[in-house]
Every structure is written in C-alpha cells, then in structure tokens.
Amino acid sequence: MAAKKANHDAIRGSLDLMVLSVLAEGPQYGYRILQRLSEVSEGTVDLKPGTLYPMLHRLETDKLIKARWEKESTRPRKWYELTKLGRSRLAEQAREWEHYAKILRQLLEPILRQAPGCSARAT
Amino acid sequence: MAAKKANHDAIRGSLDLMVLSVLAEGPQYGYRILQRLSEVSEGTVDLKPGTLYPMLHRLETDKLIKARWEKESTRPRKWYELTKLGRSRLAEQAREWEHYAKILRQLLEPILRQAPGCSARAT
DNA sequence: CTGCTATATGTAGTCATGCTATATATATAG
DNA sequence: CTATATATATAGCATGACTACATATAGCAG
Numbered sequence: 404m405a406a407k408k409a410n411h412d413a414i415r416g417s418l419d420l421m422v423l424s425v426l427a428e429g430p431q432y433g434y435r436i437l438q439r440l441s442e443v444s445e446g447t448v449d450l451k452p453g454t455l456y457p458m459l460h461r462l463e464t465d466k467l468i469k470a471r472w473e474k475e476s477t478r479p480r481k482w483y484e485l486t487k488l489g490r491s492r493l494a495e496q497a498r499e500w501e502h503y504a505k506i507l508r509q510l511l512e513p514i515l516r517q518a519p520g521c522s523a524r525a526t
Numbered sequence: 527m528a529a530k531k532a533n534h535d536a537i538r539g540s541l542d543l544m545v546l547s548v549l550a551e552g553p554q555y556g557y558r559i560l561q562r563l564s565e566v567s568e569g570t571v572d573l574k575p576g577t578l579y580p581m582l583h584r585l586e587t588d589k590l591i592k593a594r595w596e597k598e599s600t601r602p603r604k605w606y607e608l609t610k611l612g613r614s615r616l617a618e619q620a621r622e623w624e625h626y627a628k629i630l631r632q633l634l635e636p637i638l639r640q641a642p643g644c645s646a647r648a649t
Numbered sequence: 650c651t652g653c654t655a656t657a658t659g660t661a662g663t664c665a666t667g668c669t670a671t672a673t674a675t676a677t678a679g
Numbered sequence: 680c681t682a683t684a685t686a687t688a689t690a691g692c693a694t695g696a697c698t699a700c701a702t703a704t705a706g707c708a709g
Contacts, residue, residue: 558686604686
C-alpha cells in the first residue's frame with residue numbers, strides 16, 4: 404500500500420489535455436511526446452510508455468488524432484497529429500479546464516495564502 | 527456508451543482537494559458539502575451523494591478527516607472536520623495542484639489565445 | 650564482437666476513482 | 680396522505696492510469 408505513484412492526482416483527468424496540447428504544437432510521435440511533457444514540466448510530469456501508448460490508441464479510436472507510420476527514419480516511428488475534431492475538442496476542453504481551475508483556485512486561495520506549516524501529526 | 531457524465535474530466539483527481547477545501551472553511555456535514563460545491567461552482571460541479579459519501583469514508587480511513595454524529599439536530603447528521611494531518615496534506619496538495627495548473631496553463635495558453643472556432647467535423 | 654544504454658512501440662493485469670442506481674429514513678409542505 | 684427536501688449509505692460498473700513486462704534496433708564503449 405501507499406505505493407509510490409508516477410504522477411500526482413492533480414493531473415488525473417488532464418492527461419488527455421496535456422497530450423493533445425503537445426500535438427497542437429505539431430505532429431509528433433509517442434516517445435517524443437513523453438520527452439516533451441517531461442521537458443515542459445521540468446521532470447515533474449513523468450508519463451510512462453505504458454500509460455501513453457494505450458492513451459494514444461484511445462484518442463485515435465475517438466478520432467481526435469490520426470496516426471501514420473514512418474518507416475524511412477533510423478527506426479520506425481508512429482506519428483500522430485490532431486484531426487479537426489481533435490482540435491476543436493481540445494479548444495473546448497481547454498476552456499472547460501480553465502473554468503474548473505478558476506473554481507479550484509478560488510477554493511484553494513485561502514489555503515495557499517497561509518504559511519506553509521509542514522508539521523504533519525495526526526489529530 | 528458516451529453516457530452523460532455528471533462531472534467533467536478536468537476535475538478528476540481534484541475532487542478530494544475540493545472537499546478538503548470546503549472542510550478547511552470549518553466543520554461540515556455531507557449534504558452541505560454537496561450544496562457548498564454546487565454553490566461555489568455556480569452549479570457546474572455536481573457531485574452526487576454516491577460519489578461523496580464513499581469519498582468521505584475513504585478520507586476518514588486515511589485519517590485526513592474525522593467524523594462525529596450529531597443526534598440532537600432535526601435529523602441525524604455526520605459532521606466532518608479536518609485532522610491536523612488532513613490540514614497539512616491539503617496545504618501540500620494545494621501547492622502541488624498549483625504547480626501542475628501552471629504547467630497546464632502554459633501548455634494551453636496558445637490554444638486559448640486562438641479564436642474559439644467551434645466547427646467540429648472529422649478530418 | 651559483445652554488451653549496455655537509448656530509442657521506440659506495445660500488451661497484460663491490476664487498482665482506485667468516480668459514476669449510476671438504489672435503499673433507507675424523517676421532517677416539512679401542500 | 681402524499682410528495683419533496685433533507686440526510687446518509689451501499690452495490691456494482693466503467694474506465695483511467697499505474698506497474699511490469701515484452702519486443703526490437705541503433706549506437707557506443709570496451
């Protein structure tokens with residue numbers, strides 16, 4: 404129990420959004436998406452292959468992205484890019500994310516304004 | 527399939543945070559937490575009893591909150607309040623949430639800056 | 650040439666979260 | 680006396696995200 408988790412709960416439900424956002428920068432293949440997410444988050448987002456690839460397959464099934472194999476490179480890569488549906492869905496979800504982020508920030512504001520006292524003993 | 531979901535993916539993984547935040551305002555009982563969340567979100571967060579109560583039980587098991595029955599009111603209510611552990615965990619998770627929110631906002635910024643064109647046909 | 654590391658994609662199996670649906674019980678309003 | 684709001688709770692399910700593992704090749708160090 405209490406097994407260490409790769410990523411924080413806070414990004415649960417936002418992983419699709421993260422991946423789609425990376426693809427909004429342009430077509431990309433899986434391995435690079437992992438690197439890109441690690442890069443923009445300075446290592447704090449540590450998506451594992453076993454999480455990403457099934458995700459990409461799901462997004463493809465949902466027609467939000469489309470894939471194409473590239474065989475000519477040093478080694479085969481599967482490039483993904485947003486479909487039109489994916490692009491509009493991303494925009495929509497981005498706006499919704501902002502909406503909820505605003506609510507949460509409002510709730511968390513008083514907590515964050517306090518001193519970050521780190522004592523943690525059970526009551 | 528594609529059954530309507532009560533809440534948006536964006537808040538997945540942040541529900542604990544929301545509930546703990548409400549309890550940071552002071553002790554509260556379940557039914558009121560639901561109302562409070564609906565209130566601060568202007569109805570957009572629509573937590574169901576079947577989601578909240580098991581959650582409260584879990585948070586109690588984890589010693590983040592503690593419960594006490596109130597039998598003297600018009601009808602029995604179970605009041606919850608943060609433990610010290612819960613309070614520090616909340617502060618910690620709030621800071622972590624902010625961290626990831628910042629990363630996401632950074633990723634979403636270029637998307638949100640664009641016009642919200644809503645055409646959604648598959649490519 | 651051998652073995653290690655980085656690149657690159659993938660599946661299997663598990664667990665926790667959040668959902669719907671349902672159950673129970675009482676106070677209050679019509 | 681019936682319907683609605685209050686108040687808590689459980690059962691069962693879907694799925695997201697995880698760990699662990701499998702596969703394969705390029706490139707480099709020795």
